Amino acid sequence: MASISIQNVYKNYGALNVLREFSLEIEDGEFVVLVGPSGCGKSTMLKILAGLEPASGGRILIGGRDVTDLAPGDRDIAMVFQNYALYPHLTVRDNIGFGLKMRGIPAAEIRRRVDEAARILAVEHLLDRRPKQLSGGQRQRVALGRAIVREPQAFLMDEPLSNLDAKLRVHMRAEISALHKRIGVTTIYVTHDQIEAMTMADRVVIMKDGLIQQIADPDTLFQKPKNLFVASFIGSPGMNFLSTAPADGAAIKLFGKKVPVNVSADRLKQAHSNGGIVAGIRPEYISTEGGGTEFIVRPSLIESLGSEKYVYFDAGEHTFSGLNDEEARKGLIARLAHSSPLAEGEELKLSFDPARVHLFEGRSGEALN
């Protein structure tokens, strides 16, 4: 187990900048998730960390040791791959023990450690099978076994759950978290799934276009997103964005009402001239209970999930199309824990707490509050 220090690592492919200056201090035993849309540089960062790809510049220290130009095998890390990379010609036992065998560890010791790892992951009964005879979840466990058997300084995981079906993914997610709590090895986990990031991480690093957007624990990320991208990426369904204008004083105009916000009037005016003000309200903070700012809508679509309902409605004059067209077309969503029947096209009174409103500057996307 060790701390990891990534200092100003960047990567270019010719003129293409896939990873800008990336710096991150990871504490011993921490579970850090790198998350972002595809092509954001998260996998590249992991490969550089593993030593499978050279960095164009910067330094990496694992447990205080400079490993920037060390071979992958000399870094004392273990990696779990998206497609598990289990060798089809070897049994599960040989797959798990592969790394130990390559390091010339005596057979008896390998046997003991493989048995131990298999016990932890509950795959003891599968040891003599071959990977093709295993189910997806079992393969996933074997791949984890191959990592833990080495007792490395750190685990690197590259989208390890993306090949599993939805139900198994939830299960394995919890299992990996439990495993991390149990053996406490520093883990760096790459995913494009914000739910995985939110549920598993001690700290989340959100990336976009090779740039770190925000580094924070899941709660902070949800409550205080640093910019529009983070706000839109975290949460499901995503945050509603409304294009708005400042009202008199420290307030904005929304649905024809004056909504007080904790941003100074000057700052709001400045932002308004800088590409406009964007207000963000999470679907779960819109309710039918009244209080705060109330407004009337005509739902265009209502989806029932049993325990809750997603109510879609049109943003009207507040339509914001800054992120992408799809975002603008889907309109706004309210997530209501309402059990009585609602009808599409019928007037519905909704409300939100002004304190829950996020404000962003239109051009830069930076958060104002």
Next chain:
Amino acid sequence: MRKRKLIDLARPSRQHWLGYILLAPAVILVAAIIAYPLLISIDISFQDVKLPRMGAARKPFTLENYQDLFSSPEFWHTCWVTLKLVVVVTTACLAVGLATALLVNNRFRGRRIARLAVALPWAVPEVIATVIFAWIFDSSFGLMGWLFIKLGLANQMVAWFSDTTAAFWVVATTMVWKGYPFVSIMCLAGLQSIPEDFYNAAKVDGASALQRLRWITIPSLMPVLGVTMVLVVLWVFRDFSIIKVLTDGGPLKATQTLSIMTYNEAFGFFKFGYASAVGVITLLLCVIASMAMLGRGSKAMY
């Protein structure tokens, strides 16, 4: 109403008709030029036929050809030569083919040209390649003799085709040169289907380049190598033109394989019955060898 077609092959119940119709020409052709002669030669091998003629009366059934064959030292010697050649040429072809495939599988400038160069011997017609090798190993003007003198391995020009051992190795060398590109192409295709992550995982696990070859590349290539080996073995068994042009089985029958023997007995000594027996035995050996190797080699692992 639309007129019904006379033969509507699109009807579900007739789906398989089209398959048979398309297959028929090939099947008829194969039957005419392979199956029929094969049956004839099996038939002849059980008769005392010197020179077969169309319409000649059948000779009585006899096992004499086979009895002669199994008691002939020449036959056993030929079997031994064939076995030696199969083992040497197959091993060398696989080694050289795999090595060159690994080489041109790397990323480097000029990789296309290197791949072409590796595959080139395959494109040269067998007889032409053999004539070139005959010149390389010529006992008066040959390049190889000159090279041996320059390197200090020999004092004078080597008479390659007069010495039984040398002649065998010249034949083997020629066959390897002609045969390895096939292995190389097959291996290259196999190498490209090995997932990159296998190597990444092994690197993270600390496997050296040699360990990656031993534990990942070769096991992953086994299905390809197995099939390729069978094809190379069969090729060495049946190949005729290289030996015919280079040594004609000599000296002292040191390079006479079963296919050369079949030819010599039939068209040299006009003992067609006897030659057919050799041919039938060769066929049996080929079937047994390929079945044994396919049974082991092609065991699916994915």
